[in-house]
Amino acid sequence: MPNNSMDAANTATQSVNTNTHTESKTMKQKKRNSQWTWYIFLIPSFLGILLFMVYPIAESLRLSFFKSNGTIETFTGLANFRTVLTSGPFWNSVWNTFYIGIFQIIITIPLGFIFATLINSVSKGKNFFKVLYFLPNVTSIVAAAMIFQFVLHPEMGILNYILGSLGLPTPGWFSDPATSKWGVILLAVWHWIGFVIIICLANLQAISSEMYEAAKIDGASGIQQWLFITIPNMTGTFAFLLITGWIGALQRFNEVYVVGGPNGSPARSIQTMGAFIYERGFTGFEFGIASAATYIMFIIILIFTFINLKVSKMKI
Amino acid sequence: MNSTMSMKKMEKITSIIKFLILLIFGVVLMAPFIWMVSVGFDRTANISMPFPPRLIPEEPSKFNYGIVFENGRLIKSYINSTIVTVSSVILGVSASLLAGYAFSKGKFKGKKILFIVVLCTLMIPMEPRLIPLYTLFNKMNLLNTYYPLVLPSIISGMLIFLCKQFFDQLPDTLREAAQIDGAGEFKIFFRVYLPLAGPIAATMVILAFIWSWNDFMWPLVVLNDLELQTVPLYLASFSLENGSSLGGLTMALATVSILPIIILYLFLQRYIIQSIALSGVKGE
Numbered sequence A: 001m002p003n004n005s006m007d008a009a010n011t012a013t014q015s016v017n018t019n020t021h022t023e024s025k026t027m028k029q030k031k032r033n034s035q036w037t038w039y040i041f042l043i044p045s046f047l048g049i050l051l052f053m054v055y056p057i058a059e060s061l062r063l064s065f066f067k068s069n070g071t072i073e074t075f076t077g078l079a080n081f082r083t084v085l086t087s088g089p090f091w092n093s094v095w096n097t098f099y100i101g102i103f104q105i106i107i108t109i110p111l112g113f114i115f116a117t118l119i120n121s122v123s124k125g126k127n128f129f130k131v132l133y134f135l136p137n138v139t140s141i142v143a144a145a146m147i148f149q150f151v152l153h154p155e156m157g158i159l160n161y162i163l164g165s166l167g168l169p170t171p172g173w174f175s176d177p178a179t180s181k182w183g184v185i186l187l188a189v190w191h192w193i194g195f196v197i198i199i200c201l202a203n204l205q206a207i208s209s210e211m212y213e214a215a216k217i218d219g220a221s222g223i224q225q226w227l228f229i230t231i232p233n234m235t236g237t238f239a240f241l242l243i244t245g246w247i248g249a250l251q252r253f254n255e256v257y258v259v260g261g262p263n264g265s266p267a268r269s270i271q272t273m274g275a276f277i278y279e280r281g282f283t284g285f286e287f288g289i290a291s292a293a294t295y296i297m298f299i300i301i302l303i304f305t306f307i308n309l310k311v312s313k314m315k316i
Numbered sequence B: 001m002n003s004t005m006s007m008k009k010m011e012k013i014t015s016i017i018k019f020l021i022l023l024i025f026g027v028v029l030m031a032p033f034i035w036m037v038s039v040g041f042d043r044t045a046n047i048s049m050p051f052p053p054r055l056i057p058e059e060p061s062k063f064n065y066g067i068v069f070e071n072g073r074l075i076k077s078y079i080n081s082t083i084v085t086v087s088s089v090i091l092g093v094s095a096s097l098l099a100g101y102a103f104s105k106g107k108f109k110g111k112k113i114l115f116i117v118v119l120c121t122l123m124i125p126m127e128p129r130l131i132p133l134y135t136l137f138n139k140m141n142l143l144n145t146y147y148p149l150v151l152p153s154i155i156s157g158m159l160i161f162l163c164k165q166f167f168d169q170l171p172d173t174l175r176e177a178a179q180i181d182g183a184g185e186f187k188i189f190f191r192v193y194l195p196l197a198g199p200i201a202a203t204m205v206i207l208a209f210i211w212s213w214n215d216f217m218w219p220l221v222v223l224n225d226l227e228l229q230t231v232p233l234y235l236a237s238f239s240l241e242n243g244s245s246l247g248g249l250t251m252a253l254a255t256v257s258i259l260p261i262i263i264l265y266l267f268l269q270r271y272i273i274q275s276i277a278l279s280g281v282k283g284e
Helices: A005-032 A036-063 A079-085 A088-121 A126-138 A141-151 A158-165 A180-204 A209-217 A222-233 A235-250 A254-260 A273-283 A287-312 B002-040 B063-070 B073-105 B111-121 B127-139 B147-154 B157-169 B173-180 B185-214 B217-222 B231-242 B247-281
Strands: A066-068 A073-075
Touching: A036 A066, A036 A287, A036 B073, A036 B111, A036 B127, A036 B147, A036 B185, A066 A079, A066 A287, A079 A287, A088 A126, A088 A180, A088 A235, A088 A273, A088 A287, A088 B002, A126 A180, A126 B002, A126 B247, A141 A158, A141 A180, A141 A254, A141 B002, A141 B231, A141 B247, A180 A235, A180 A254, A180 B002, A180 B247, A209 A222, A222 A235, A235 A287, A235 B247, A254 A273, A254 B217, A254 B231, A273 A287, A273 B127, A273 B217, A287 B127, B002 B247, B063 B073, B063 B247, B073 B111, B073 B147, B073 B157, B073 B185, B073 B231, B073 B247, B111 B157, B127 B147, B127 B217, B147 B217, B157 B185, B157 B247, B173 B185, B185 B247, B217 B231, B231 B247
Parallel strands: none
Antiparallel strands: A066 A073
């Protein structure tokens, strides 16, 4: 990403200078300080990583080969994977997850970018709009889902009232399997757009103004500058948003649980992969099947992130 | 002369149009909040939602709020959330400050690989860890306590990453001066660098606070005891029990539940926005 390259370069040269200055003086002292002290600094974090990351991931893999309810375990080989991969509800949950994710992303990133450029170009109220637009993102998605159940209520909701008074169709939203996914998409866009705007704004401000000045001298209009300078300079940002957006979307659980419970009612229309795992694991106590499903989900996330990285040509 | 005048006029007009578009869309984004507050204060909304929807309550009253507070479960969940959030923040921020500092200024074998491990934790979702963590805490007999909610927050790849970035910007000369004075690594960290880490520590506290306060999936799994419910859990159970009836109560409850975060945000918005921006700008 082309961001803050000036800053980074400055600090880099600074540290190079100071390094060469004092390298010889402190060499001996540095060697005297043995390396082990540094590992003490890392102990708390790495104890946590071992116990709460590495162990569960390994244990989850083991469990996926067993039929287990937490107390009684029997080895079943690949049976759990077969069960999950041939399960209609699982593929339905994959479909729901991707459907909601795709529309959330293709609506929010362009819309957020447009609003970010608008905020960036107004002379007054920049900070006010930043604060206002980011507010939904800090509120909990659980509370937001609760509020949206009323905003999108088919009869008493404010959105359908407005749509109705404009003579437009009034969908059933969360009460109708045909439109419930769109209810979740609206909620997701509302909740995520502030984040997209803030990230875009920060990166817009990092584009050097010299480019715009040069373009202005050449007679480029505002829209031309936006198309040929702003957008090409933002590709790294879009890649970042695409990847973080997908990782978040593939893990979606909280809002669909609040709206539709563990089975994603109505008619499993909003059950995501996360909700499927929760349903099998903690309402059915089929730990083996839930673990196999988490591994399949994990692999889907990895493959998808890899594709995203390739498509967006982002370097980590 | 004339053309520059009209150019300036044009610029002014487009700037006003841009401002208006932003204002209208801002109101649209805020509409759910505005409606939430209005319905919460509407006495009649408790029986049936007001229709057509109105902006100003017909019969303004604190009735719904009274019920929400009388019930006691909300206050209990507030206390639970506060205990869990404060402990999680202290644990997560201190561990991340130590690790971030070591990754920035330390020279030791395996630094690169260990840092990659930390970054990898960012990519690992909660779901694959859910069942093993549940059975782990079950075996330790710690389900339905605060421990499973607090202990795992000791790792946060994001906080370690932000912290390392911050210490990278502080000069090494400070270290070298302290080393010449004979200070050990811990003394250097606590006496020299930690006092300078105020801004990043504030950012980390805010981020960790918001994550912990809003956390939902993991508490849902480990807490069955209603006495220990955190705020989001209480909200979700209220919502699932009552569906779309009791509009006024639900909205009053939602209002009270998001209040701490909104207040925190309004006071510290500069730091919050900056830290979010930082996580995206320097995400290389």
